[in-house]
Amino acid sequence: xxxxxxxxxxxxxxxxxxxxxxxxxxxxxxxxxxxxxxxxxxxxxxxxxxxxxxxxxxxxxxxxxxxxxxxxxxxxxxxxxxxxxxxxxxxxxxxxxxxxxxxxxxxxxxxxxxxxxxxxxxxxxxxxxxxxxxxxxxxxxxxxxxxxxxxxxxxxxxxxxxxxxxxxxxxxxxxxxxxxxxxxxxxxxxxxxxxxxxxxxxxxxxxxxxxxxxxxxxxxxxxxxxxxxxxxxxxxxxxxxxxxxxxxxxxxxxxxxxxxxxxxxxxxxxxxxxxxxxxxxxxxxxxxxxxxxxxxxxxxxxxxxxxxxxxxxxxxxxxxxxxxxxxxxxxxxxxxxxxxxxxxx
Numbered sequence: 001x002x003x004x005x006x007x008x009x010x011x012x013x014x015x016x017x018x019x020x021x022x023x024x025x026x027x028x029x030x031x032x033x034x035x036x037x038x039x040x041x042x043x044x045x046x047x048x049x050x051x052x053x054x055x056x057x058x059x060x061x062x063x064x065x066x067x068x069x070x071x072x073x074x075x076x077x078x079x080x081x082x083x084x085x086x087x088x089x090x091x092x093x094x095x096x097x098x099x100x101x102x103x104x105x106x107x108x109x110x111x112x113x114x115x116x117x118x119x120x121x122x123x124x125x126x127x128x129x130x131x132x133x134x135x136x137x138x139x140x141x142x143x144x145x146x147x148x149x150x151x152x153x154x155x156x157x158x159x160x161x162x163x164x165x166x167x168x169x170x171x172x173x174x175x176x177x178x179x180x181x182x183x184x185x186x187x188x189x190x191x192x193x194x195x196x197x198x199x200x201x202x203x204x205x206x207x208x209x210x211x212x213x214x215x216x217x218x219x220x221x222x223x224x225x226x227x228x229x230x231x232x233x234x235x236x237x238x239x240x241x242x243x244x245x246x247x248x249x250x251x252x253x254x255x256x257x258x259x260x261x262x263x264x265x266x267x268x269x270x271x272x273x274x275x276x277x278x279x280x281x282x283x284x285x286x287x288x289x290x291x292x293x294x295x296x297x298x299x300x301x302x303x304x305x306x307x308x309x310x311x312x313x314x315x316x317x318x319x320x321x322x323x324x325x326x327x328x329x330x331x332x333x334x335x336x337x338x339x340x341x342x343x344x345x
Contacts, residue, residue, distance in 0.1 A: 004029040005323070006067070008050035010057075011035050011074045014305075017312035027323055039080060052322065054315055058084060070322060072315055076100060076153070076300075077249065078332055079222050082339040093337060094318060094330040098184035099310040100300035101157035104247050107299035108158050108217050109165070111271035114293060115215075115243045116141045142166035147213040148197070150220035150248070151177045153184075156191035158217050163196050171197040172209050184314045184329045210237040215245060222249035224339055232257035238267050247273040247299040262289050273299040 009032045022030065031048055035056070042059040049067050056074035059065075062084050071086060073095045086093055114120065118136045125132050146162050148155045151173040159169050171177060177194035185192065201209040210216065216238065220226050230253045238244070244267060246253065255276050261267050269291035277284075279296065286292050301307055318328050 002027075005052060006048060006050045007031065007052040007319075008033065008048060008054070010053070010055035011311070012308060014308045014312040017309070017316050021316055021319060024319070024323070028319070035074075039084070052319070056080070060084070062086070062089070070094070070318075070328070072318060074311055077221060078337065079249075081337065087334045087337050092328065093332045094328050095332055096184075096311055096314060097153040097330045098186065098190075099314060100302065100307055101154050102186060102189055103301035103304070103306070104154050104299045105157040105161045107247055107273060107295070108245050108271075109161055111245050111293060112141055112144070112146075112215055112243070115269055115271070116144070120290070120293070143168065144214040145170060145212055146215045146217060147172065147209060148217045148219055150218065151191075151194070151197070151200075152219065152221070153180075153190065154248070155217070155219035156180075156194070156196075157189050158219060159191050159196045160189060169197045170199045170201065170209060170213070172201045172203065172205070174203055176200075182327050182329050182331065184310075184317070186310065206234055207237060210234060211239060213238060213242050215243050218244070218246045218248045218252050220248055220252055221336075222251055223336060227251045228254045230254065230257070232260060235261045236266060240266065241268050243268050244270040246270065250274045250276045259285060262291055265291065267291075269293070271295075273297055 004027055006029045009030065012035050013032060021028070031050070033046055036042075036059075037057065039057040039060050041061045044064055047059060047065060050065060051067050052070045052072070053065070053068055054072040054074065057080055058071060062068070068089065068091055070092045071094070073081070073093065076095050076097045076099065078093065078095050081093065116139050118134070122137055143166060145168045146158075147170045148158055149172045151159070151171045155171070159171070162169055177197070177200055179193050220229070228251065232254065235244070235253075235257055244253070244258075250272070258270065262270060271293045272286065273295045274297060280286065280294065286294060314329065321328050
């Protein structure tokens with residue numbers, strides 16, 4: 001009989017699912033340490049010698065974990081491990097894609113409604129006790145054209161929620177958007193078969209994709225190639241009434257370019273949940289722009305019980321698959337895990 005598999009957990013615990021996992025005792029040997037807020041060197045006595053690690057921020061001294069075979073990240077993003085030797089060590093990496101799709105898509109729709117009816121001005125009027133029935137406050141979202149840049153897990157849930165409200169969907173993606181297998185998905189969400197978009201564009205078709213959009217939703221991962229993928233030229237292709245929504249990564253858009261088009265009112269506005277610096281400094285010009293809605297990186301609702309429950313459901317499912325020798329969910333291709341990689345979203 002095989003020795004128990006050593007599992008190191010460096011994430012916040014969701015007790016109900018942890019107790020279900022403990023029923024594998026005899027096959028698993030669990031060790032739980034505090035969640036780390038960044039990658040740093042940790043004492044080997046604390047780490048042990050695990051075969052499986054669950055952590056958003058793995059230790060900097062990852063090479064010391066010579067038996068490590070699988071890393072389950074607690075986040076959908078994975079740029080935090082670009083400088084770690086996961087590929088060199090032959091470690092399989094899975095992320096938390098699918099865990100936060102629903103709240104991020106809901107955030108996107110909320111921002112669309114706020115901009116569509118100019119709700120910031122409605123609230124300003126309330127504070128000023130001003131009765132104003134401006135036609136802009138009575139606009140309708142249905143029928144608007146939404147462009148989703150990146151049609152992975154989050155993009156597909158944005159698409160599903162948009163279609164449910166009667167919005168039209170265009171997609172830009174690096175590859176075909178057919179069925180995605182071995183991905184974590186909350187039941188009833190997303191677009192598993194990739195059938196919802198009216199049109200799908202390649203990355204070299206920006207000049208056709210961007211100009212007609214009413215809303216542009218960024219749903220790409222941050223990789224070396226996607227950093228700055230939208231510059232001033234691309235932003236100026238958008239029509240003056242268009243709104244940019246970014247709950248993915250700030251670095252996808254050139255900061256100076258975004259500031260320029262917003263200051264000039266070249267586009268109608270932007271909703272930004274991700275920022276170039278955390279927290280966003282009080283003196284940053286984004287705070288002053290009336291055509292910008294800022295939120296403090298909350299779209300994924302990582303502080304909610306839903307996030308933690310789904311993350312642990314994913315981990316439990318993957319643990320069962322690992323023990324059975326079955327394919328894991330949400331495996332990140334090795335070529336995506338090195339900083340030198342020049343692939344796209």
